[in-house]
Amino acid sequence: GNTVIYGHNKKAILGSLPFVKVGSKIKVTSEDGAIYNYEVFKSTQIKADDISIALHTPSEVLTVYTCDGPTDVYRYVVQAKRI
Numbered sequence: 001g002n003t004v005i006y007g008h009n010k011k012a013i014l015g016s017l018p019f020v021k022v023g024s025k026i027k028v029t030s031e032d033g034a035i036y037n038y039e040v041f042k043s044t045q046i047k048a049d050d051i052s053i054a055l056h057t058p059s060e061v062l063t064v065y066t067c068d069g070p071t072d073v074y075r076y077v078v079q080a081k082r083i
Helices: none
Strands: 002-006 025-029 035-047 061-067 074-082
């Protein structure tokens, strides 16, 4: 399904998310040390009240998103498939 990660739009957290491009690689390491590799297939901006990105997906997807900063009107969203 859909694994969703949200973090604040701060430099040390997800501040660079708006600059992530399609084709970029993401590596997620779990608490037990397991490594999961993903490739970005979508990078977009949506309205803050659009919850569709957090819904269940039929295939494995990683969704990472953050706010657009002080106005908090939009969300930056990156979606990736496991490779």
